Amino acid sequence: MPKTLGKFAAVAAAATAVVALSGNAATAADAAYNERSVWLNGNPQSSDAPACTSRTIYLASDTYKWISYIDGIGGTASREIYLAAGTYTWEDCMAAATDSYVQTSRLSRYGSASAYLNAPKRYLPAGTYTFGSLLSPQ
Template sequence: MKIFRRRRTLQMAAVSCATLASLAVALPASAAQPATHPAAFNETTMQLTTTPVSSDPRACVSRSIILAAGSYTFENIGDFENLGITIPAGTYAWQDCLQASVTNPGFYDQTTELIAPNGEEAASLDSVRGFVGLPPNTLVTTTWGSELIPGF
């Protein structure tokens, strides 16, 4: 099985929480989503600080998903870069985790994995996220995670 990986740095501008959430959720899915096969999401909404530190706890959201064989677009929510993958049918484990970045202080590292039925990694995405233009130690409610968009 071919393993796909992508690493991307994201910066979140100072916009209202409602605007940020609508852009993060609506825009990527509307770009290429066929009407008969909607996108699947693995996401959560939570408050994040604009100044994360390495001692902050790691947050994860996980699910099991049954996927048909075919081509999918795999992307982290809010990341307008994506990864095209082709996978066999099966039940996959899907996990997104967010934690304070060790290599990029003041930012978050998001790791997204899709694990195949045989336990091997089918796809992986890594992003660095941060809030730009907001005061330090501000709490921002934001939605983060990933999505799979069927290409069939």
């Protein structure tokens, strides 16, 4: 029993550290990242559940370069976007469609319309992929 409690405490401490780090603000010199690793079976079906990751981030008022990416492939879509200062929810997803995968990124701020960055559909063979997007102040 003490061994199990020790494992629980270690997991709880790690989860607390992740939550504490996820709210860091992006500064003018930094790029901010939102990413996740996922195993894809190479046989995408539209009924497959999407793999998503999200975080809350405070962004300074600035124009940002927003780039989505998949490791081993590089940038899959990009755009420049002006963002007002505030706290945003940032979500990146990899969803299966029939015979392809679709990567999307969304930024939302309370009281404002959401912004989207959508990459073209693509086939990916079976394997583990890290996908996500980055915001880099211009």
